[in-house]
Amino acid sequence: MAVKVLTIKEDILVANDVRAKENTDLVEKKNILMINIMSSPGAGKTTLLLKTIDDMKDKTRIGVIEGDVASSVDADKINEKSIPVVQINTAGGCHLDANQVSQGLNNLPLDDIDLLLVENVGNLICTAEFNLGEQKKVMMLSLPEGHDKPYKYPLMFTEVDVVLVSKNDLAPLLDFDMEEFVSAVKGLNEKTEIYPISAKTGEGMEAWYSWLENQLKSRQGS
Amino acid sequence: MAVKVLTIKEDILVANDVRAKENTDLVEKKNILMINIMSSPGAGKTTLLLKTIDDMKDKTRIGVIEGDVASSVDADKINEKSIPVVQINTAGGCHLDANQVSQGLNNLPLDDIDLLLVENVGNLICTAEFNLGEQKKVMMLSLPEGHDKPYKYPLMFTEVDVVLVSKNDLAPLLDFDMEEFVSAVKGLNEKTEIYPISAKTGEGMEAWYSWLENQLKSRQGS
Numbered sequence: 001m002a003v004k005v006l007t008i009k010e011d012i013l014v015a016n017d018v019r020a021k022e023n024t025d026l027v028e029k030k031n032i033l034m035i036n037i038m039s040s041p042g043a044g045k046t047t048l049l050l051k052t053i054d055d056m057k058d059k060t061r062i063g064v065i066e067g068d069v070a071s072s073v074d075a076d077k078i079n080e081k082s083i084p085v086v087q088i089n090t091a092g093g094c095h096l097d098a099n100q101v102s103q104g105l106n107n108l109p110l111d112d113i114d115l116l117l118v119e120n121v122g123n124l125i126c127t128a129e130f131n132l133g134e135q136k137k138v139m140m141l142s143l144p145e146g147h148d149k150p151y152k153y154p155l156m157f158t159e160v161d162v163v164l165v166s167k168n169d170l171a172p173l174l175d176f177d178m179e180e181f182v183s184a185v186k187g188l189n190e191k192t193e194i195y196p197i198s199a200k201t202g203e204g205m206e207a208w209y210s211w212l213e214n215q216l217k218s219r220q221g222s
Numbered sequence: 223m224a225v226k227v228l229t230i231k232e233d234i235l236v237a238n239d240v241r242a243k244e245n246t247d248l249v250e251k252k253n254i255l256m257i258n259i260m261s262s263p264g265a266g267k268t269t270l271l272l273k274t275i276d277d278m279k280d281k282t283r284i285g286v287i288e289g290d291v292a293s294s295v296d297a298d299k300i301n302e303k304s305i306p307v308v309q310i311n312t313a314g315g316c317h318l319d320a321n322q323v324s325q326g327l328n329n330l331p332l333d334d335i336d337l338l339l340v341e342n343v344g345n346l347i348c349t350a351e352f353n354l355g356e357q358k359k360v361m362m363l364s365l366p367e368g369h370d371k372p373y374k375y376p377l378m379f380t381e382v383d384v385v386l387v388s389k390n391d392l393a394p395l396l397d398f399d400m401e402e403f404v405s406a407v408k409g410l411n412e413k414t415e416i417y418p419i420s421a422k423t424g425e426g427m428e429a430w431y432s433w434l435e436n437q438l439k440s441r442q443g444s
Contacts, residue, residue: 123346124344146264152263
C-alpha cells in the first residue's frame with residue numbers, strides 16, 4: 001500500500017491563492033491599489049501609515065487594514081485620522097491570509113478608497129509566504145535590525161517590490177552597512193527598489209510618496 | 223456520520239512536548255542549563271551571546287545552538303570565539319522545535335558544556351509556542367521596537383522568565399515609555415524579571431550575568 005503523504009502546507013497555500021485572486025479581482029474592479037506592508041515587530045509600519053495618511057490624504061482617499069496577533073492599538077491610532085480602517089486579529093497566527101483580508105474588504109467602504117494599505121502582522125517569515133491579493137508588496141527593515149537580514153530572511157526580500165529602510169535618523173549611532181545591505185538585497189531581487197527613510201525627520205518620505213503616486217497613476221492610465 | 227475534525231496544530235504541539243521532555247532529561251542528566259533566547263529579528267540576540275561569551279567563558283563552559291531560516295552568519299560569529307556551536311536552518315520554518323534541538327544536542331560535546339544558549343529564529347509569535355526542553359526562556363525586546371509590544375504579542379511575554387530590554391543606549395533618542403512597558407509586561411506575567419541592557423555600553427549586563435550565575439548555582443545546589 002502506498003504511503004499517504006500529507007501536503008498540508010501546499011494545500012493551504014493553493015487555497016489561499018484562490019481567495020487572493022478573488023481579492024485582486026475585487027480591488028481591481030473598484031480601481032483600488034492594495035499594498036501589503038510587512039516588517040519585523042516595531043520596524044515602524046504604523047508610524048509610516050500615520051505619516052503617509054497625513055501627507056497624502058488631501059489628494060488620495062486612503063483605507064487601512066490592520067493585522068495583529070492581538071489588540072487594536074494600531075487601528076485605534078489610524079482611526080484618529082478619520083480614515084476607514086479594519087483591525088484583524090489573527091489569534092496567534094503569524095501572518096494575515098487572503099481569507100482574513102477578504103473579510104476586511106467586506107467591511108470597508110471600497111467605493112471611497114483609492115489606496116488600501118494593509119499592515120501585516122510583525123514577522124519576516126510567514127507573511128512572505130501568503131499572498132493577500134495585493135498588487136504590490138512593500139517591506140520595512142529598520143536600521144537597528146542590521147544589514148545582515150537579507151541572508152537570514154531571503155524569501156521576504158525576494159518577494160517584495162520595495163524595501164523601505166526605516167529609522168534612518170539613527171544611522172550615525174549604528175553600524176549599518178548600507179552598501180552591503182543593498183548588494184545583498186539586489187543579489188536576491190534585482191528589481192526591488194530601496195528607499196532609506198525616517199518618518200521622524202521626514203527624510204526620504206518624498207521618494208516613497210512618488211513611488212506610491214506613480215503606482216496610482218499607472219493604474220489610472222491602464 | 224460525524225464530521226472529522228483535524229486538530230493538526232494540537233497534535234504537533236503534543237509531539238513537540240514529548241521530544242522537549244526528552245531534551246530536558248538529557249540536559250538535566252548532563253547538568254546543563256539550557257536557555258531558549260527569543261526576539262524579533264535584529265533585536266540583538268547574537269550580540270548578547272557574543273558579549274556573554276566574552277565576559278563569562280573564563281568561569282563557565284558555554285555552548286550555543288543557532289536557529290535561523292537560512293544562512294550560518296550567526297554561527298560563524300560564535301565559532302570565532304572557539305565555543306562549541308551548531309547552526310540549525312529551519313528552511314522556512316518560523317521557529318525552532320524540540321526535534322531540531324534534539325539533533326543539535328546530538329552534535330554538541332555535552333560533557334564540556336555547563337550553559338547552553340539556544341538562539342531561536344527571529345520571531346515574536348511562533349517561537350513562543352514551541353518548548354525546546356529548555357529550563358528557562360528569555361526574550362529580548364529592543365528599545366526601537368516600542369513599548370506597545372506586550373499588547374501585540376502577549377503569549378511571548380506570558381511565557382518568558384526574563385525580558386532583556388536591549389539597545390538601551392538609544393533611549394535618549396526614542397520615545398520608549400519604560401514605565402508603561404514594565405506595567406504591561408507585569409500585567410501579563412507578574413514573575414518575569416525585566417533588565418534594561420546595552421551590549422554596546424555594557425549597561426545592565428551585570429544584572430544579566432548575575433541572573434545566569436544564580437540559575438547555574440541553584441542547579442548545582444539541587
